[in-house]
Amino acid sequence: AQSVAQPEDQVNVAEGNPLTVKCTYSVSGNPYLFWYVQYPNRGLQFLLKYITGDNLVKGSYGFEAEFNKSQTSFHLKKPSALVSDSALYFCAVRDSTGGFKTIFGAGTRLFVKA
Amino acid sequence: EAGVTQFPSHSVIEKGQTVTLRCDPISGHDNLYWYRRVMGKEIKFLLHFVKESKQDESGMPNNRFLAERTGGTYSTLKVQPAELEDSGVYFCASSGQGTSPLHFGNGTRLTVT
Numbered sequence: 571a572q573s574v575a576q577p578e579d580q581v582n583v584a585e586g587n588p589l590t591v592k593c594t595y596s597v598s599g600n601p602y603l604f605w606y607v608q609y610p611n612r613g614l615q616f617l618l619k620y621i622t623g624d625n626l627v628k629g630s631y632g633f634e635a636e637f638n639k640s641q642t643s644f645h646l647k648k649p650s651a652l653v654s655d656s657a658l659y660f661c662a663v664r665d666s667t668g669g670f671k672t673i674f675g676a677g678t679r680l681f682v683k684a
Numbered sequence: 685e686a687g688v689t690q691f692p693s694h695s696v697i698e699k700g701q702t703v704t705l706r707c708d709p710i711s712g713h714d715n716l717y718w719y720r721r722v723m724g725k726e727i728k729f730l731l732h733f734v735k736e737s738k739q740d741e742s743g744m745p746n747n748r749f750l751a752e753r754t755g756g757t758y759s760t761l762k763v764q765p766a767e768l769e770d771s772g773v774y775f776c777a778s779s780g781q782g783t784s785p786l787h788f789g790n791g792t793r794l795t796v797t
Contacts, residue, residue, distance in 0.1 A: 574726070602783055613688070613775060613788030614727075621783045660727060662786075670715055670779070671740055672786060674727035 576675035591646040593661030602664040603644040651682045690789035702764040705792045709778030722772040766796045
């Protein structure tokens, strides 16, 4: 069965500093991995995805994520955080052999302090 | 392109009543999903349509929940009768083929009192 773990409920970082939001996953087959962001009273917005190829993927708003197969992780990163990055971030996984069902983590709230 | 739209944005009903949530996916998206998030918890998968057919409804909590997708276009999720534990935010999402990401609506916040 697929599962996603986001071990941190909240991440606090100062503006201008690098940020990391952690995600680990479990699937039977090869994973398709996604990051989404949610702003207040809005739906989730797609940030980036890993399907195959280069382990470092780049996405919207300067975010990137690194796929690590041995550690079954897909951590979200940004070299320099902005106050406007403060939001709720969700990691998601889809099993390449299991149809289109996408499983989400519980979310991590990112707070960037000016 | 127009995004995924959900109606209503909020609904407050009493235990035992019926509520119907509606989702209009992005035009041309065959895949439509319903998810639910209870405060602070993960976004839980409910079911997946491919066009008008239910591909996977393994996440539907019980037979009080009924989802339909008329003609492969919009979808409705009916809860009858509603219970207190049904409260949460119900999200609808749609996607194209292959490895396409999900496109989410803004959600319906359901409160059962």
